[in-house]
Amino acid sequence: MSTTHSRSLGSLHGRVTLVTGGAQGIGFATAAECARRGSAIAVIDLNEENARRAAQALARRFGVECTSGAADVADADAVRAAIAAGEKALGGIDVLVNCAGIMTPRLAPVTDTPVADVQAMFDIHVRGAYLCSQAVIPGMAARGFGRIVNISSVLGLLGLPNRSGYAIAKHAINGFTRSLAVEVGRLGITVNAVAPGYILTETLQARLDAGMLDYRTYAERAPAGRWGLPEEVGHAIAFLALPASGFINGVILPVDGGFTMRGDPGEDIGEAPGVERLAPVRALFASGRETSP
Numbered sequence: 001m002s003t004t005h006s007r008s009l010g011s012l013h014g015r016v017t018l019v020t021g022g023a024q025g026i027g028f029a030t031a032a033e034c035a036r037r038g039s040a041i042a043v044i045d046l047n048e049e050n051a052r053r054a055a056q057a058l059a060r061r062f063g064v065e066c067t068s069g070a071a072d073v074a075d076a077d078a079v080r081a082a083i084a085a086g087e088k089a090l091g092g093i094d095v096l097v098n099c100a101g102i103m104t105p106r107l108a109p110v111t112d113t114p115v116a117d118v119q120a121m122f123d124i125h126v127r128g129a130y131l132c133s134q135a136v137i138p139g140m141a142a143r144g145f146g147r148i149v150n151i152s153s154v155l156g157l158l159g160l161p162n163r164s165g166y167a168i169a170k171h172a173i174n175g176f177t178r179s180l181a182v183e184v185g186r187l188g189i190t191v192n193a194v195a196p197g198y199i200l201t202e203t204l205q206a207r208l209d210a211g212m213l214d215y216r217t218y219a220e221r222a223p224a225g226r227w228g229l230p231e232e233v234g235h236a237i238a239f240l241a242l243p244a245s246g247f248i249n250g251v252i253l254p255v256d257g258g259f260t261m262r263g264d265p266g267e268d269i270g271e272a273p274g275v276e277r278l279a280p281v282r283a284l285f286a287s288g289r290e291t292s293p
């Protein structure tokens with residue numbers, strides 16, 4: 001399965017990748033892309049059954065070793081146990097993708113948002129990425145190689161109303177990424193983040209179906225004129241995970257179709273096409289890259 005890639009700079013052959021939140025969405029698409037490049041995969045997720053199904057699907061499709069474990073990434077003991085079990089099964093973690101996360105459950109202004117909701121956002125995204133990084137860095141340092149990729153968001157780069165907890169967490173992820181990148185750079189470890197724009201995961205599709213979000217509103221703002229697919233984010237993350245990407249460190253990489261670099265106040269750049277514009281992108285990623293377990 002990995003013969004083409006094992007000799008190329010695009011290979012993750014012989015590596016072990018741990019993806020938190022890897023049971024679905026961007027996490028699963030990332031795990032699939034790393035598996036396609038030959039990496040063994042450990043999936044850690046809150047949802048034990050989905051994590052197990054994801055690991056089984058990856059092993060079947062890509063012929064790589066896979067394992068799964070259940071843990072809340074904000075729970076220090078559970079994280080330590082799940083990562084230790086993953087390392088026991090597959091070997092030391094070379095690549096950590098901190099993808100576990102949740103969307104803002106209820107849009108509300110600061111004055112109506114319970115601080116507990118903000119704390120919950122912080123715990124899952126920031127405390128989670130912090131704890132998982134703490135657990136893998138000693139092994140990476142001992143082996144002189146490591147890749148940590150965090151998941152920020154366009155909301156980690158811009159201000160949008162009514163999503164303060166999520167924005168706080170994602171801005172904090174950027175600070176953590178940069179600070180850690182400097183701290184461990186001499187150890188052969190890189191720490192980067194991707195900042196996805198609006199990505200058509202099952203979770204956001206459900207919000208579109210429920211009328212909580214409007215596809216066209218966000219597609220219009222992005223110069224690409226569309227949302228992204230989970231595979232496009234997985235592709236960027238896998239690139240940052242490669243041994244050949246070792247001179248890229250501390251970067252927050254937008255994967256957003258230009259959403260965050262657009263500076264005009266809504267000038268006419270042509271109408272965004274409908275959701276059918278995603279068809280050729282889906283086709284590009286279709287072969288062997290199914291996005292759900």
Ligand SMILES: NC(=O)c1ccc[n+]([C@@H]2O[C@H](COP(=O)([O-])OP(=O)(O)OC[C@H]3O[C@@H](n4cnc5c(N)ncnc54)[C@H](O)[C@@H]3O)[C@@H](O)[C@H]2O)c1
Pocket residue numbers: 020021022023024025026027044045046047050071072073074099100101102103124125151152153154195196197198199200201202203204
């Ligand atoms: N979908 C988007 O448009 C988008 C945009 C920007 C950033 N992101 C970020 O990407 C990441 C993945 O988002 P997604 O859309 O793929 O989400 P998703 O809902 O499809 O998947 C998230 C996964 O994380 C798991 N999870 C949630 N809380 C957890 C916890 N405490 N411990 C362990 N696992 C947990 C869930 O069980 C699920 O399998 C999140 O950090 C999210 O903030 C998503």
